[in-house]
Amino acid sequence: MPPSSSSAVATTAHSFNKILNQYRSSAKQRSAQDIEESVKKLRRLILVDTIPSEVDPTLRPRIWKILLRVENVSPETYLEYVSRGPCEVREKIRNDTFRTLATDRGFKERVREDMLVRLLDAFVWRNHDRQEDQQLGFTYVQGMNVLAAPFLYTMPSELEAFFCFAKFIEDSCPLYVQPTLEGVHRGLKLLDRCLKIVDPELYNYLRSKNLSAELYAFPSVMTLCACTPPLDQVLLLWDFLLAFGVHLNVLCVIAQLLLIRDQVMSSPSPMRILRTFPPLNAGDVIGIAVTLVRDLPTELYDELARHPYAVAE
Incomplete structure (x- = not known):
C-alpha cells in the first residue's frame, strides 16, 4: 500500500476511534443527546469512508454493536x-x-x-x-x-x-423472517414499484419478458445481498444498511441492476444474466442507491422505510 494511501486509512481509523471514544464516554454519563450525536457522526463517516478494518479489526464489531444498540451480552x-x-x-x-x-x-x-x-x-x-x-x-x-x-x-x-x-x-427486519416471509415479498413488490419510477424503460423491458422482482431478486432481497460474493464487499454494504436502514437494500438491488443495465437490455433472455448477479462492488452500489432515494416520491419512500418491520393494519 502506498504511503499516502496507508496514511489516509490510518487517519480514517483514527476518526472512527475518536467517535467511538466519544460514544463510550457519553454512554457512561447517560446523555441521550450526546449518544445520538455520536451515532450520527458514525453514520456520516460510514457514508464518506469505509470502515478500515484491515488497520483496526476491532472497529467493525464495535460500530455494529453501537448501530444495533447492543450494550449488554449475557x-x-x-x-x-x-x-x-x-x-x-x-x-x-x-x-x-x-x-x-x-x-x-x-x-x-x-x-x-x-x-x-x-x-x-x-x-x-x-x-x-x-x-x-x-x-x-x-x-x-x-x-x-x-x-x-x-x-x-x-x-x-x-x-x-x-x-x-x-x-x-x-x-x-422482523417481517423478513416470519414463516410467510412477508417482509421479503413486500420488498420485492416495492422493488418493482421503485424500478418503474427510476428506470421505466428497464422496468418495461423486464415486464415484457414476464420478469418481476419475485423471479430474479428473491435471494438478494431475502439475504440483504449477503448471497452475492465477495464477503468483504457484503460487509461494506452491511455497514451502510446497519447505519441507515435495511430497507435501503431494495435500492441496492436496483443499483446492481443498473450496473448491468446495458447487458440486460440487449439480451433476448435477460433471466440468464439476472440468475447470478456479478461480484458485488459495495462502493458503486451504495453510491447509486443514495442517489435513487431522491428520485422516489415521499409516500413511496416512507412505505419502503417501514416495510421490514411495520405490521400492516
Missing part, C-alpha cells in the same frame, strides 16, 4: 439456551447451514458449521421463551442462516454474534 443467558440442545426445527437448520456461503474460503476458515447451528438453535429457544411478550413470533426460516453469517464472521465471539443477530432480526 454469557449465562446464551449458555442456558445452548445447554437445551437441539431446538424443534434443528433438522431444518441443518438442511441449510452446511451450504452457507459455501464458496467463501475465508468464511469457512473462520466460521464452523456447528457455530452457526448453535447460534440458530439458541435464537429459536430465546423466542420460544418470549412468545407471550412479542407481537411477532420467531422461529427458524429460510435465509436466516445467511443473515447470521456476517455476524459470526465479524464479531470476536459467538456470544456477541448471537446478541447482535437477535437484535437485528427482532428490531430491524
Whole structure:
C-alpha cells in the first residue's frame, strides 16, 4: 500500500476511534443527546469512508454493536439456551447451514458449521421463551442462516454474534423472517414499484419478458445481498444498511441492476444474466442507491422505510 494511501486509512481509523471514544464516554454519563450525536457522526463517516478494518479489526464489531444498540451480552443467558440442545426445527437448520456461503474460503476458515447451528438453535429457544411478550413470533426460516453469517464472521465471539443477530432480526427486519416471509415479498413488490419510477424503460423491458422482482431478486432481497460474493464487499454494504436502514437494500438491488443495465437490455433472455448477479462492488452500489432515494416520491419512500418491520393494519 502506498504511503499516502496507508496514511489516509490510518487517519480514517483514527476518526472512527475518536467517535467511538466519544460514544463510550457519553454512554457512561447517560446523555441521550450526546449518544445520538455520536451515532450520527458514525453514520456520516460510514457514508464518506469505509470502515478500515484491515488497520483496526476491532472497529467493525464495535460500530455494529453501537448501530444495533447492543450494550449488554449475557454469557449465562446464551449458555442456558445452548445447554437445551437441539431446538424443534434443528433438522431444518441443518438442511441449510452446511451450504452457507459455501464458496467463501475465508468464511469457512473462520466460521464452523456447528457455530452457526448453535447460534440458530439458541435464537429459536430465546423466542420460544418470549412468545407471550412479542407481537411477532420467531422461529427458524429460510435465509436466516445467511443473515447470521456476517455476524459470526465479524464479531470476536459467538456470544456477541448471537446478541447482535437477535437484535437485528427482532428490531430491524422482523417481517423478513416470519414463516410467510412477508417482509421479503413486500420488498420485492416495492422493488418493482421503485424500478418503474427510476428506470421505466428497464422496468418495461423486464415486464415484457414476464420478469418481476419475485423471479430474479428473491435471494438478494431475502439475504440483504449477503448471497452475492465477495464477503468483504457484503460487509461494506452491511455497514451502510446497519447505519441507515435495511430497507435501503431494495435500492441496492436496483443499483446492481443498473450496473448491468446495458447487458440486460440487449439480451433476448435477460433471466440468464439476472440468475447470478456479478461480484458485488459495495462502493458503486451504495453510491447509486443514495442517489435513487431522491428520485422516489415521499409516500413511496416512507412505505419502503417501514416495510421490514411495520405490521400492516
